[in-house]
Amino acid sequence: MFGTKEVVVVDYNPDWQGVFLKLKHRIDGMIGDLIIGVEHVGSTSVPGLAAKPIIDFDVVIEDYSMFTEIKSRLARYGFEHLGNLDIEDREVFYKEDDEFEMDYHFYVCPQYGKGHIEHIAFRDYLIAHADAREAYGVLKRRLAEAYQFDVDTYCDKKTDFIRKILNDTLYRLEIRTPRLFDVDEMGRFFEVVIPHTFVKEGLPSDHETALEEIVEKKKQLLGYLNRDVASDYFIALKEGRIVGTIWYGPSGDLIKEGSCGTLGHLGEIGTVFVLPEYQGQRIGKQMMAHMSTILLQKGISAVTLDSGYAHAQKVWQHLFGQPKFVMKDQWGEGIDHMIWEIQL
Numbered sequence: 001m002f003g004t005k006e007v008v009v010v011d012y013n014p015d016w017q018g019v020f021l022k023l024k025h026r027i028d029g030m031i032g033d034l035i036i037g038v039e040h041v042g043s044t045s046v047p048g049l050a051a052k053p054i055i056d057f058d059v060v061i062e063d064y065s066m067f068t069e070i071k072s073r074l075a076r077y078g079f080e081h082l083g084n085l086d087i088e089d090r091e092v093f094y095k096e097d098d099e100f101e102m103d104y105h106f107y108v109c110p111q112y113g114k115g116h117i118e119h120i121a122f123r124d125y126l127i128a129h130a131d132a133r134e135a136y137g138v139l140k141r142r143l144a145e146a147y148q149f150d151v152d153t154y155c156d157k158k159t160d161f162i163r164k165i166l167n168d169t170l171y172r173l174e175i176r177t178p179r180l181f182d183v184d185e186m187g188r189f190f191e192v193v194i195p196h197t198f199v200k201e202g203l204p205s206d207h208e209t210a211l212e213e214i215v216e217k218k219k220q221l222l223g224y225l226n227r228d229v230a231s232d233y234f235i236a237l238k239e240g241r242i243v244g245t246i247w248y249g250p251s252g253d254l255i256k257e258g259s260c261g262t263l264g265h266l267g268e269i270g271t272v273f274v275l276p277e278y279q280g281q282r283i284g285k286q287m288m289a290h291m292s293t294i295l296l297q298k299g300i301s302a303v304t305l306d307s308g309y310a311h312a313q314k315v316w317q318h319l320f321g322q323p324k325f326v327m328k329d330q331w332g333e334g335i336d337h338m339i340w341e342i343q344l
Contacts, residue, residue, distance in 0.1 A: 005151050006149055007149070008052060008053070009050050009051065009141050010051065013053070014047070016051075017045075019101065019102050020040040020057060023055060023100070024038040027057075031074065034061070035060060036060040036062060039120065040055070040056075041058050042054070042119070043140070045123050046123060049133050050141055051140070054103040054104060055102055055103070057104065057105070058090075058107050058108075058116050058119055058120075061108060061111065067108070078098075080094050080096070088113070089113025089114045089116065090109050090116070091109070092106070092107060093106045093107075107119075117170065117280045121166060121169060122165060125165055125169055132165065139158065140158070143157050170281055171281065171282065174237040175235070176234065178234075178235050178245075179225075182242065189275070190218060191214055193276070195214075197312075201309055201310060201311065220247060220271065224247070229249055229250065230249070231247060231248060232248040232295070233245075233246075233247045233248075234246050234287060234294075236274075236283050236287050238278065243275045245271050246270075246271060246272050246288065246290075247269070248268065248270075248291055248295065249267060249270075251263060251265075252306075254327070254337060255304050258325045258327045259325050263324070263339065263341055266303055267303050267304070269342070270305070300344070302344065303341075304339060304342070305339075308335065313336075317338075325338070326338050327339070
């Protein structure tokens with residue numbers, strides 16, 4: 001259920017948390033077995049913040065694999081899917097003539113999607129920073145007075161404030177080359193991200209191939225630090241913590257084999273990993289852009305990239321289109337290995 005077009009901002013009401021819990025109980029009863037959870041977001045989720053009296057909540061899902069079933073089941077309860085309304089990774093649902101006690105905004109979001117990640121980051125920042133919370137409340141009251149019957153402009157005028165906080169926190173990233181003192185932390189990093197990748201593929205985290213890949217990535221790092229092979233390597237850090245990696249070096253045997261030798265002369269981008277809790281924050285894209293800039297400065301305008309992970313293949317297909325080569329059933333029946341040629 002959506003609120004009226006009139007913009008009304010009121011003092012924070014502690015009863016809002018109880019209203020959200022009623023909504024959460026309602027959602028759990030309809031689709032609780034298909035979701036990860038329900039998060040209270042938006043201004044009513046921030047104690048002490050003036051807000052429009054409308055409860056915003058995210059129904060968090062693992063990915064879109066269950067979305068069709070969720071949509072179908074919600075339809076049986078009278079909820080219409082309105083699409084994402086031009087907000088990435090945020091599906092809007094609406095029930096006409098709902099007699100619930102408060103207006104609400106109902107979103108379904110993948111856990112690592114842009115919509116949910118930004119909702120949580122902005123909420124948590126306002127909860128933790130009283131000065132920002134106060135400034136945002138003042139801004140909202142001023143805009144509500146100036147644009148009382150223009151909700152679209154009211155929302156647009158808040159964008160710069162919200163975007164600045166997200167850019168200073170969620171999207172603030174340091175990218176640099178790894179150093180010797182990073183070796184231990186990077187070892188622990190690989191021991192997290194590689195088993196997590198295997199679990200996402202439906203394989204056990206202690207799969208023999210996963211353990212072998214952890215060892216191989218550690219050797220690759222030491223090879224870079226010891227300058228055994230000409231390569232480029234970057235790590236991404238947030239608040240001093242390593243959250244992502246990316247590497248460039250000679251193409252591996254799989255690329256040479258799968259391309260029948262036609263791409264063997266190109267270098268390969270690989271070891272693109274992001275810690276699970278930081279996925280969905282565009283870290284991979286930022287690392288890829290940084291690596292591309294460095295390679296272009298060296299006169300390198302084309303690279304290869306390959307993957308045998310179905311989830312990663314979907315990401316690369318979204319970014320780079322269809323692969324140039326597909327090694328059918330490389331890792332078992334129905335498990336292909338894909339190879340891209342990328343122009344930087």
